Structures are given as structure tokens and as C-alpha cells.
Amino acid sequence: MASDNATRLAVLIDADNSAPTIAEGLLAEVAKYGTAHVKRAYGDWTSTNLKGWKEHLLAQSIQPIQQFGYTTGKNATDSAMIIDAMDLLYTGKLDGFVIVSSDSDFTRLASRIRESGLTVYGFGQRKTPKPFVAACDKFIYTENLAEVTEETPAPKRRSVEANQLKGDSKLMNLLRNAVDAASDDSGWARLDTVGSIITKQRPDFDSRSYGFGKLGELFAATTLFDMDPRSPGDGKPPITHVRDIRNRP
16 A cells, blocks of 8 residues: 555545544645645535535635535535546546545445555544445544544553453454464564554554554553564664564564
């Protein structure tokens, strides 16, 4: 999955289905994966329901796309986003898309974009239907973005204790299986490789959902893994390796 700043992304926001307060945290998160060459928010801007978006659109340089609701019960905004996304896809100038919505209507769009070899990042609330989450390469819950922008002190975010983590069998199986899949003969695995494997298996996995800002902090908090930051030399930052303690010699 591409993640350098040269990666060209289109950010398409379903404003009818997203809170304006996520805008800053959203674009800060997007910057981790690439550069937002296109930033558009779709909705009926004549509606008072979207009035809270104005200051955020201006501050983040997001282009509002007007879409009237022509028929009651039909979501014209979704249709407009899908049409624009396909137009942008066919230009061949982008490396990936960011789709911001908690609506399952974008499931097929995400799948279609990925079929063309581009990366899809989804953003939405925890209520987002699983088919849309699974259709994305990576899915980030907007509730986690709120924690970042509120500047909550790190210790307060670490609310899940080691015993609770150990008792989460799904989590532990996910972590252990990923380490096992990425490990060498000595049982050690690069943490970044482990993270990539986890995301492929669970697009919505996020260490922040457990109260930790980074994956390495989550691994360490379980107390069931050895952590080893190894220097590659040449002044480069250390590369963290992880090992299941059951594989100690």
C-alpha cells in the first residue's frame, strides 16, 4: 500500500453523512498516506443541515460541490460522488481515493476503484456497514480522529489494560498470526510488515481503537511480545522488530 507524500489522492466527502468537525483530523490523517490533489465535499449547500461545514471548507481548502435533492428518499449526493469518482479514475492521474462516508452505497465504488489497481482509504463512523469497510484497503473510524484533534494527553487515551488486551481472543489471534506470518526463522518480524498484514486482514484495524497511538505501543502493552528496535545504520531511524514471547529460545 502506497504511503509516501508523492502518492496522489482524491478526497471525496459525503457531507450529508459526515460531521464538519472531522475535517482537520481527516486531512491530517490523509497526509500520512499521500497528498490530497483533489478535495471535494458533496451535499445540498442550500440546506441548513450543512451550515456547520462552511468554516471548515474554507480553512481546509475543500471545494463544495452542490447537489440538490431532486427526489425524496433518493440520495443524489451519493450518485454525484460516484460519477465524479469514476471521472477522476479515468483521468489516470491519481494513485488512490479517500471516500468519507458511513454509507454502504459506496461499497461497489470502492471495489471498482481497487479493481483498477488504485488504493482506497475509507473514513466513517463505527456504524459503517461491514461490506463498505471490507471493500477498502484501509478504513479509519472518524471517532479515532476526534481523539487526535482534541489533544487528549496520551496516558488518558491508554485506557485498555494488559489483562483486557490478553482477554480479547480475536485481537490476540490477529496479532500473533500476523507476527507468525512475517517472522523469520528466529521468530522476529519487522513491525511495519506486521502492520501491513494486519491491515490486509482487517482494513478497519486501528491501535487507537484500543487507546494507543501507535501499533508498537499496543504490542508492548499486551506484555506478550518482545520488542527490539534495531538500527539499520547510516543514521537511519531504528526499525522495530517484534517476537511472540512463546518463541523465545
